[in-house]
Amino acid sequence: MTQTPKFALIKQHIIDNIQAAKWVENQRVPSENELAEQFSVSRMTARRALSELTEAGILTRSQGLGTFVASLKSQSSLLEIKNIADEVQARNGVYSCSVLSLESISAVAPIAIALGVEINSQVYRSVLVHNENEQPLQVEERFVNPALAIHYLQQDFNHITPHEYLSQVAPLTEARHTVEAIMPSNEVCQWLSLYNEEPCLQVIRRTWSSEGIVSFARLISPGSKYRLGGHLTFKRH
Amino acid sequence: MTQTPKFALIKQHIIDNIQAAKWVENQRVPSENELAEQFSVSRMTARRALSELTEAGILTRSQGLGTFVASLKSQSSLLEIKNIADEVQARNGVYSCSVLSLESISAVAPIAIALGVEINSQVYRSVLVHNENEQPLQVEERFVNPALAIHYLQQDFNHITPHEYLSQVAPLTEARHTVEAIMPSNEVCQWLSLYNEEPCLQVIRRTWSSEGIVSFARLISPGSKYRLGGHLTFKRH
DNA sequence: CAAGCTTACTTGTATATACAAGATATCTGT
DNA sequence: ACAGATATCTTGTATATACAAGTAAGCTTG
Numbered sequence: 001m002t003q004t005p006k007f008a009l010i011k012q013h014i015i016d017n018i019q020a021a022k023w024v025e026n027q028r029v030p031s032e033n034e035l036a037e038q039f040s041v042s043r044m045t046a047r048r049a050l051s052e053l054t055e056a057g058i059l060t061r062s063q064g065l066g067t068f069v070a071s072l073k074s075q076s077s078l079l080e081i082k083n084i085a086d087e088v089q090a091r092n093g094v095y096s097c098s099v100l101s102l103e104s105i106s107a108v109a110p111i112a113i114a115l116g117v118e119i120n121s122q123v124y125r126s127v128l129v130h131n132e133n134e135q136p137l138q139v140e141e142r143f144v145n146p147a148l149a150i151h152y153l154q155q156d157f158n159h160i161t162p163h164e165y166l167s168q169v170a171p172l173t174e175a176r177h178t179v180e181a182i183m184p185s186n187e188v189c190q191w192l193s194l195y196n197e198e199p200c201l202q203v204i205r206r207t208w209s210s211e212g213i214v215s216f217a218r219l220i221s222p223g224s225k226y227r228l229g230g231h232l233t234f235k236r237h
Numbered sequence: 238m239t240q241t242p243k244f245a246l247i248k249q250h251i252i253d254n255i256q257a258a259k260w261v262e263n264q265r266v267p268s269e270n271e272l273a274e275q276f277s278v279s280r281m282t283a284r285r286a287l288s289e290l291t292e293a294g295i296l297t298r299s300q301g302l303g304t305f306v307a308s309l310k311s312q313s314s315l316l317e318i319k320n321i322a323d324e325v326q327a328r329n330g331v332y333s334c335s336v337l338s339l340e341s342i343s344a345v346a347p348i349a350i351a352l353g354v355e356i357n358s359q360v361y362r363s364v365l366v367h368n369e370n371e372q373p374l375q376v377e378e379r380f381v382n383p384a385l386a387i388h389y390l391q392q393d394f395n396h397i398t399p400h401e402y403l404s405q406v407a408p409l410t411e412a413r414h415t416v417e418a419i420m421p422s423n424e425v426c427q428w429l430s431l432y433n434e435e436p437c438l439q440v441i442r443r444t445w446s447s448e449g450i451v452s453f454a455r456l457i458s459p460g461s462k463y464r465l466g467g468h469l470t471f472k473r474h
Numbered sequence: 475c476a477a478g479c480t481t482a483c484t485t486g487t488a489t490a491t492a493c494a495a496g497a498t499a500t501c502t503g504t
Numbered sequence: 505a506c507a508g509a510t511a512t513c514t515t516g517t518a519t520a521t522a523c524a525a526g527t528a529a530g531c532t533t534g
Binding site for chain 2: 483484485486
């Protein structure tokens with residue numbers, strides 16, 4: 001009947017008022033009943049507009065008090081960390097991958113701690129080089145908790161990336177990353193075929209599933225060939 | 238009456254089935270009417286459970302077809318880029334800031350293009366050094382579109398960071414970042430008091446408001462002192 | 475056989491209603 | 505003056521109902 005639903009019109013009205021700075025941070029916005037009367041809709045429809053904007057982080061509500069414009073706080077923005085195979089394909093490159101090592105090793109202290117397993121227990125380790133057009137782009141050294149990915153060593157990582165495989169067998173619930181600029185070790189220089197020393201971007205990623213820590217990975221790329229790109233749009237409407 | 242609301246129980250039931258892998262990716266989940274009967278609730282209550290899980294990205298719905306378990310796809314995760322003053326304070330450091338330069342300059346081509354203004358028009362430029370415990374931690378070189386932040390040059394950046402000020406005068410709608418590992422120029426080495434060459438993390442950030450491109454910033458930090466930290470929890474329930 | 479109609483199921487929008495529960499100001503009795 | 509009850513606002517949960525609209529299967533008809 002109506003081209004755009006009524007609740008969407010009310011949402012837009014609220015967003016407009018906030019963006020025009022007529023309603024400022026922490027200011028009260030009309031109540032469900034007021035909006036219902038103002039727009040000649042039922043309370044449930046007005047409620048839907050307020051609820052969805054609350055879910056989107058634009059408003060905050062509190063029972064008994066009312067609904068308010070949310071504070072923007074420190075406006076921290078987000079950087080997306082994508083699958084490297086997807087990234088290469090997205091720019092029409094040819095992706096390939098070489099498995100340099102795939103083994104079970106005895107976990108030394110820092111690795112055992114990072115994986116939450118006992119020191120000197122067996123863990124899986126893989127070293128892959130991701131290539132774009134046959135040129136090494138990133139080396140991935142990964143330690144995997146064998147309890148959560150029993151068949152890790154049997155995988156063919158030319159067909160499925162370690163991250164994809166692990167997401168299947170142990171659905172991720174949490175991830176932590178750190179990004180640093182480092183000078184590569186000699187070993188990494190060899191893996192990446194770097195003849196001249198150059199700074200590299202290192203991403204360290206630890207992933208959790210509901211069962212515990214799944215894996216711990218170091219992703220190292222030469223600064224001249226790789227950058228992390230991020231893109232974020234704030235308020236959706 | 239009921240301790241936990243009915244719609245929350247239904248949500249939990251669905252999440253449990255997905256996490257137990259009883260319902261897998263792209264599989265259909267019970268319809269609103271089926272859930273309503275199964276849990277002896279009204280359709281609207283069952284609908285709420287499905288809608289909220291859809292909003293959270295756990296399910297996908299399509300009119301006429303049904304509701305399905307969402308695919309995890311490439312599970313790209315997100316890295317938060319925080320305000321550096323907040324970060325320093327969060328680890329109990331003393332934050333301070335030195336303004337090295339604050340001026341109006343003539344925009345050379347690459348800067349004019351990045352800001353979307355005419356070549357050789359005047360733009361604002363600031364160079365700040367952010368310190369933690371009196372030690373330089375990051376240098377911020379920023380170019381600002383004067384049309385969108387007229388009083389930029391009159392600000393006291395010891396009281397408000399450029400990012401905070403710009404967020405106030407021109408609410409951000411979009412941001413793009415790239416993160417790279419670079420070797421610092423001599424100029425940057427001086428600003429950061431680096432005596433030995435070391436790799437640095439460079440974040441380039443462009444920000445948009447509804448009026449256009451607001452600013453273009455280079456944030457450079459020594460690799461030995463600074464890393465970007467990210468943390469993401471996937472499914473909330 | 476094939477094009478089009480019907481039917482049954484799905485989700486999407488909208489309403490009217492009821493009661494619960496949190497917050498706040500006002501009124502009341504001591 | 506103060507404590508407690510009350511009234512009245514707010515949001516939160518839940519139901520029953522109605523119709524709209526997208527999808528897919530089966531059935532009808534030429």
